[in-house]
Amino acid sequence: MAGARRTGLIAALDTADIQEATRWARAVGPHAGAIKLGLEFAYANGLPAVRQVADDAALFLDLKLHDIPNTVAGAMRSLAPVRAAMLTVHASGGRAMIEAARIECDAMPVRPLLLAVTVLTSLDAEALHETGIAGGPRQQVMRLARLALGAGADGLVCSPHEVTMLRDALGAAPVLVVPGVRPAGVEIGDQKRVMTPRQAAAAGADWIVVGRPITRAADPAAAAAAIAAELA
Structure with missing residues (x-):
């Protein structure tokens, strides 16, 4: 099943600087299926700037909304003009x-x-235990995945280490977007549950999200192209 899927690259443009984000977006555009803008950029520049930087690219707007239902509903209405391809909630x-x-x-x-x-x-x-959650990441991911899909989510954001488990339990339908992906030999930074692009694709990810290995590379376009080639 996983082998028949085509895995796309989302380039995460994690910066507060409009010029930098725009430069990255133009560089990676030919190689990435979507770009991600998140809290850092949106808080610094506002939603019109999000749309400006995204331009014609598919936009993964990763704001991870988490509040009472009425507030999240209102926030979603405010996001409609951005025309994002993907939006996130916790x-x-x-x-x-x-x-x-x-x-x-x-x-x-x-x-x-x-x-x-x-x-x-x-x-x-x-870290989960410190917040009162027992059983470890895999058990918690599965609990939340079933809850979210049952409530109407189209898909999930999960680490690459849970992709195979979710595919086996939930099938091909949920869209799985996978951060925590690092090319072989690249520093993992603050991520703890990581895989390479090829490993995440083989597990069944629909999209992988890669940020610093692209944006901090000497040539972001070449870095994105190399990851896209690995996925292909």
Whole structure:
């Protein structure tokens, strides 16, 4: 099943600088299927700048909304003009919150994929235990995945280490977007549950998200091209 999937590259443009983000977006555009802008950029520059930098590229707007259902619904309505291809909420916000987000996504002129973030790739079993969650990342990812998909999410954001487990349990339908991907030999930084692009693709990821190995490379376009070639 995993071998028949085509895995796309999302280039994460994690910066507060509009000029830098624009330069990166233009460089990686021919090689990435989408670009990701997140909290750092959106908070620094606002939603009009998000749309400006994305231009014609498919946009993964990764704001990880997490609040009471009414507030998340209102936030989703505010995001409609951005015309994102993918939007994120935290699965731990619960069923009612995800359902409210789905209703607003369905009402948007350009319907985005609603993705539920399961367990952040910076968290391991010890970090989860500190927050009162027993059983480790895999068990928590599966709990949240079933909850989120049942509430209307189109897919999930998970670490590469949970992709095979989710495919085996949930099948081919959920869109799996996978951060925590690092080319072989690249420093993993603050990520704790990582794989290479080829490994994540083989496991069944629909999209991999790669940031610093592209944007901090001497030649971001070449770095993106190399990852795209590895996926192909």
